[in-house]
Structures are given as structure tokens and as C-alpha cells.
Amino acid sequence: MLKFEEHVIALFKSHQIEFQFAEKQHFLTSRRLNIAFVPACSLPGSPFEASVPATKGFTLRLWEDVFRQHREVVESRILSALGISQRLHGRDTKVADISPALLTGFLARNHLNAPVRAKYRYGLFLGPQLVAVAAFGRSCPVQYQGATYRSHELIRYGSLLNHTVVGGLGKLLRHFERTVHPQHLMTSVDREWSAGKSYLHLGFTVAGASPPQEFWLAPDRCKRYYPKELTGKAPATLAQQGWRKIKNLGNLRLIRLVHSL
Numbered sequence: 001m002l003k004f005e006e007h008v009i010a011l012f013k014s015h016q017i018e019f020q021f022a023e024k025q026h027f028l029t030s031r032r033l034n035i036a037f038v039p040a041c042s043l044p045g046s047p048f049e050a051s052v053p054a055t056k057g058f059t060l061r062l063w064e065d066v067f068r069q070h071r072e073v074v075e076s077r078i079l080s081a082l083g084i085s086q087r088l089h090g091r092d093t094k095v096a097d098i099s100p101a102l103l104t105g106f107l108a109r110n111h112l113n114a115p116v117r118a119k120y121r122y123g124l125f126l127g128p129q130l131v132a133v134a135a136f137g138r139s140c141p142v143q144y145q146g147a148t149y150r151s152h153e154l155i156r157y158g159s160l161l162n163h164t165v166v167g168g169l170g171k172l173l174r175h176f177e178r179t180v181h182p183q184h185l186m187t188s189v190d191r192e193w194s195a196g197k198s199y200l201h202l203g204f205t206v207a208g209a210s211p212p213q214e215f216w217l218a219p220d221r222c223k224r225y226y227p228k229e230l231t232g233k234a235p236a237t238l239a240q241q242g243w244r245k246i247k248n249l250g251n252l253r254l255i256r257l258v259h260s261l
Contacts, residue, residue: 001021005021008078026039033078035060035061060192069223088126088131095122095124096123112193119136124165132159134169149184150184154187173185177259181259183257187199187254188254200254207255211250
């Protein structure tokens with residue numbers, strides 16, 4: 001058993017969650033969640049050689065490098081998927097504009113993906129405490145079903161570690177719609193972490209999927225880099241130096257019509 005698998009198993013045991021673990025397949029299954037571990041750093045060969053057993057329900061794909069770099073966020077999201085988190089109610093919060101610095105700091109502490117720049121930035125506050133954020137992009141024209149819509153992208157949504165803000169995403173979306181009046185919204189969901197159910201419940205529909213994203217994994221740091229971050233380094237040279245090319249599962253693309261033309 002690999003170290004990062006041990007940590008996740010210990011997390012399940014600490015909350016008395018029943019599970020089964022297939023060590024040779026790097027696969028954990030429980031009544032509420034399946035996890036396929038991807039030992040990107042500890043085992044030789046391609047990470048994609050690890051098999052994922054056929055099973056019911058969504059399977060979370062957990063990369064070793066992601067766990068090492070973002071352990072607190074990963075554990076928080078696993079517990080949330082298991083229904084274990086402190087529940088806050090969106091109706092008890094207030095929406096306010098937030099600064100780029102506040103958005104960046106919150107996402108850096110509470111989100112797996114890198115902080116982003118955004119035209120519109122909102123936070124949910126429970127008293128003085130910032131408990132969730134949403135970031136939206138500038139408008140752009142989008143062709144959809146034979147018409148042109150003024151579209152905006154929901155770039156990021158995130159909540160406080162180990163907390164679930166019930167109705168929080170919906171409240172932030174409604175505030176954005178009342179304030180900016182978009183005609184069309186789009187967003188992306190990481191297919192390794194979600195099937196997009198919360199967005200489907202809010203009226204989004206699946207519009208397709210993006211292709212897998214390629215990364216290079218540094219041999220000595222167990223850290224992934226985008227190819228654009230390694231400009232001037234030939235793939236053959238990277239491979240000779242022990243770097244490993246990996247790909248994620250890509251994103252689901254979701255859309256929602258807000259106001260008719």
C-alpha cells in the first residue's frame with residue numbers, strides 16, 4: 001500500500017466509513033464513494049496502466065501528486081463527497097463584491113485549481129467570515145442553437161475547507177444574474193472529481209467535454225507542469241531526464257440559458 005493511499009484509508013477509518021480496498025488495483029470502494037488511486041510518483045511506468053474496476057456510481061480519480069500538493073483540500077473534498085462536513089445555509093449568508101486579492105487568497109487555501117483573474121468576483125459572508133466565492137469572466141458572444149447570446153463563464157466556485165454551503169452556489173448565481181443580466185452561462189467541471197450533479201440541479205445542461213489535458217510530472221518533486229511552463233525543453237529530453245507525461249480526464253462543459261433574446 002502506498003503512503004497516500006494509507007492516508008486516505010486512515011481518513012475513512014477515522015470517520016468509521018466502511019470500505020473495501022483492492023491494493024493491486026489501487027481502488028477503494030464504499031457505499032457512497034469510489035476512489036481510483038493513480039500512483040503517479042511511486043510506481044514505474046505510465047500512470048494510466050492502473051486499471052479502474054467497473055462499478056456503480058461515480059469514481060473519483062485521485063492522483064498522487066495532487067494529494068501531496070493539496071492534501072487538506074483533497075481530504076476536505078473527499079469528506080464532503082461522503083456527506084461529512086459542517087453545513088452552513090446560504091440563506092444565512094450575505095453576498096458582497098470581493099477584491100482580487102481576497103479571491104486569490106481564498107482559492108489558494110480552499111480550492112484545488114490555481115487562482116484566477118475575473119471581471120466579477122463575489123463572496124458569501126456569514127458574519128465577518130468568508131465562506132464561499134464565485135468568479136465570473138467578461139461577456140463574449142456565443143452561438144447557440146442558431147442564435148447569438150451574450151455569454152459569461154463561471155470560472156471558479158469554491159467553499160471554505162470542511163464546510164458545505166447549502167444553496168450557496170445558487171445564491172451566487174442568482175446575484176450575478178440580477179446584477180449583470182447575462183443571457184447565457186457556461187462553466188467547466190473536472191471529470192476526475194465530479195459528474196456535475198450540483199450544476200445540473202441548477203438548470204445547467206451538458207454541452208460536451210474537453211479533451212484530456214497533458215502535463216509533465218517532475219521526477220524529483222512529484223509536481224505537474226503544463227507544457228507551456230517548460231518552453232524550450234524538448235519532450236524527448238524531458239523523458240530522458242525521467243519526466244513523465246500524464247493526462248487527466250478533461251472537463252465537462254456545461255451551459256445554462258438565463259434570459260431569452
